[in-house]
Amino acid sequence: MSEATTVSDAAPSQGGRSYPFLLVPISLFFLLLGLAVLRSPSLITSAGIGSAVIVATPLILATYALMAVVIAGRGTVDLSVGPLIGFVNVTLIQLHGAGVLESPLAVFAYAIAVGAAYQLLFALIVIYVRVQPIIVSLSGYLALSGLNLVILPRPGGVAPQWMADWGLGTSIFSPVLLILVLASVGWMLFTQTAFFTHLRLMGSDERAAYTSGVPIFVVRIGAHLISGCFAGLAAIAFTALISSGDPSQGTTYTLIAVTALVLGGASLAGGRGGVFGSFLGAINLYLITFVLATFNFGAVQSFVTNLAYGTILVVSLLLTLIIPFIQRHLRNFSPLLYFVALSVVALSVILHATFDYQSQGQVQPETGADQTVASSQMLTPIDREQIYVAPLEMAAPNQQESAMRAAAAPVILFILLMVVIAVFLRVAFSQSDRRSLAPVVAVVILALVVLGAYMMRYPGSPNAPPVSVEAE
């Protein structure tokens, strides 16, 4: 752990939270993203991202809910988060069916209040009855999952009307995305407070926190309340996803959310965990399912998914073991820069997958005709030859595409150049003993931005960033 502290000491400009633990989730994320895009380019379309947002958001929010209490330490892995989501979902549907909860405001207030109230009770039991949190959560898991079945014996019911079209996932910008963004931003703002520092201190060493005057009871209750709010939001996203009530589906979220949390690099022992890692962990799980769904395994599909979940979970846990060795050679790892560097690679993969497959279809019209027939069924397995040869194929661009390439080339070159220089400077900065290189990095990057802007203006197509090109 001493190495971790030196890292955070060395990079105060990063807010002291440059976890090397993010190395695994970030690498896995881009690996899976590249694979997913190559397997099925339809992921990077408005509908693809939209449905990804709808499906992944409940899981992401459930992972946030777990994260908030896991940071509080004492091994508080809230196994009851899944049943809690199910409970809010089921009662919401039943109350709506009875005509009580109609307006969006009331629904949100209800979900968040129930989540927070449950977690408050949880915190009070942990504090005053002094039972191990895992036992409280186990108890809550059994009690709530039983209660859910009592309230709604079988899946059914109708979600509020205004929520019905949320779950379609046809466009990226849905209210669910707004919830997700607000929740993430809310947590990021929260990390800037002293309260969060207290929370992390308590999670790493509760006795030290107590002796240094941190009001640990208040902090613990606060962590649980935040977790409850996230759980309430997750329940709303879940309700929007399935547009009805389901008493048993929520319970599966427990195991998946714990998996996602660990994949995101959080420590179940407490004190370590962040919104970025949890987000990546949950997204990774979604991508695993997505990638596996593109391979048609037929009857054994769910088994393969289980196998992959388990294997990836164990392997990524084992990878955290080699982090100290990595740290010895890579003293100043910046997850942000790593993310940016890899995202450039991923962007190129996305561009390739989006455009070059299309041109391939134009070159071979007879297979293209086959593809249109087959495209009625969503995910057909691509035949073997195509997997291996496709990345090497030469595209045959038409006029319009050539023009687009000419416009985009300087931009892409500029981005690549900037990232390479930034990575180089960062490495140089970390290898040198002097800490005063930071202004130089800033100045060079600023100069590059100005240069890039000039270069972008020079070819005559000022507003053509690659993102807007591929979105069409």
Place this chain on the structure above:
Amino acid sequence: MLPPTPSLSLSANIIGLVVGIILTVIGVVFGFAQGTSVQFIILSAIATLAAFVWGWRYVLGQFVSQAPQTDEGPSEIRRVWLQFRPALIGLVAILLVFLVLSLAIENFFNIWNVISLLILLSIVVLTRTLGRQFQENRSAFIGVMVLSGLFSIGAMNIEGFASTMNIKSMLLFAAFLGIASVGQTLVALLGGLDLSIPFIIGAANVGLLYLISLGVPPWLAVILVLTIGVALGVINGLLSYRLQGQALIVTLGTGFAISGGVQILTSIGTAYGGNVFGTVPGWLSNLAAMNGVTFGMPFPPVIAIWGLIILILTIGMRYTVYGRYLYALGVNRTSAKRVMISELKYWVTMYAISGFFAALTGSLLLGWSGGGFIGVGDQYLFLTLAAVVVGGTSLLGGQGGYGFTVIGVLVLQVLSSFLIGIGLEFEWQQFIFGLLILPMVALYARSPHIRTQI
């Protein structure tokens, strides 16, 4: 506070013995008067005598050797309140619940329910007054109290609760749960957790039937499955050794992988997608079915097997070097390492044992149900944990033992049988299970306040 075995004077011992014999004689007379069978009368006479003498020695001893009360400090009532605050709150809560229930439900206020209430109240009182005298085995004492209380309430309120048939079925299911939680107990003694147990149970269940349907001789198939179970346990142990804080997640991951892998294996070449069909050999179903026969006696052998396991484990853990080393490791890794106890060896061995018993449970459950089903172990995910916790084995390691888990298993089984008996459905059972685990654990497994840990 007090030594666990206080000594009584000779006269007190003699009085106890005499009273016990008188009680036994009364019991025997009543037994003959009611015309029950002779074996039953002899059995219950022995049980009465033993229980009474044991109770006399332990219970009375606590009061005899109690230190004289001092008159200083707060007043009498205040002191009682301070001493028994949780118990008194519990008493009031139970009384209130009873009152509400009597008002809410018709015909609730009858003589049997009142007696049940009295038994519940006496459990609470006894656990607080006597329980604190049993420092070593407090959870076991409370467990036995709850068990006997539950059983007597069930026997009074439910028709056929104490019948041979019902007791046999309770023991049968307790045996499955008990064998499944052997591994969980041992692993918990080292401070780990094994969540792969339910997945290995399901995998063994399906895998065994698959092997049998392939034409492998059943005995060989069972041995194969058990060996694979051990191998999986070893893998679990090796993988989680360096990640002990995350053992929960590592084993969950391997569990997912095992369950998925076995299903893929069994689905290859069939169109049923994970469903395996085959016939279970007669001896395997005899081993675990309700109407099984053990050497001519009318109970399934799995109960006897469980009894043997209990005997070996409780004696082995108490009196052999391996057992003592296990506790030593659980209490303090560093000091155990100083006396040359290999942590890796014990960690991996315990996970291997856990894998073995999970596979055994899966095989036995195949004999019980007669058909393979991957989800057969799902309920054991939390039940094994609950049994360990209710029994009183600390999840932090070093405290508890398999004997405690046996009590936990029995409590859970009797409770679930009782809930079925009063006509509650599965979901209500689960709800009540959840609500009851907390107070049961709170009775003995409270951690100290943070200010006392500095």
